[in-house]
Amino acid sequence: NAGVMQNPRHLVRRRGQEARLRCSPMKGHSHVYWYRQLPEEGLKFMVYLQKENIIDESGMPKERFSAEFPKEGPSILRIQQVVRGDSAAYFCASSPQRVERETQYFGPGTRLLVL
């Protein structure tokens, strides 16, 4: 059973460009979470999605950031007009259901560098 897949693993963008990060959850998992890890910091929750629905986006910046999880294909985290402060590691996690005690399984992350 393959784990959570993320691509690309590393992404370099210039200021003002768009960054698209992809996440394929574990097989059988329909719940996806995105987190951001700034240098020397812990992970910060950004958004929680189920197929075709955003359930909780309380941690998402109000501008330039968006996320989707279509019926078919991976979840996408999109950052428009990137700035240097967006440089971070972005991790995706998945779980099979929205049960309170359910474990979240993490992917290897995408390391975004904005020049």
Add this chain to the structure above:
Amino acid sequence: GDSVTQMEGPVTLSEEACLTINCTYTATGYPSLFWYVQYPGEGLQLLLKATKADDKGSNKGFEATYRKETTSFHLEKGSVQVSDSAVYFCALRGEGGGADGLTFGKGTHLIIQP
């Protein structure tokens, strides 16, 4: 809101030493508690978890006990190895509706020297 506080690192130990990484939390009700480990250049791996008071999570020689009275979930290992060198994150998931994301501590960098 919910929060997790971990001891600052880096923590440097010799092989076969005893390890304790402190973790305390603030949350209402009975959150679930987790320890994740991150090896260099990799994502987070679940190390152990506990979902109710007095539960003990254990894995690979590591243990942590959910202490409601002290709101703590300290990570312990009796004899560490060089391969345990990594960053360790304590995390919680709050109880009740809306508690979807995990709340993480800042992480503790553990360095084990041969």
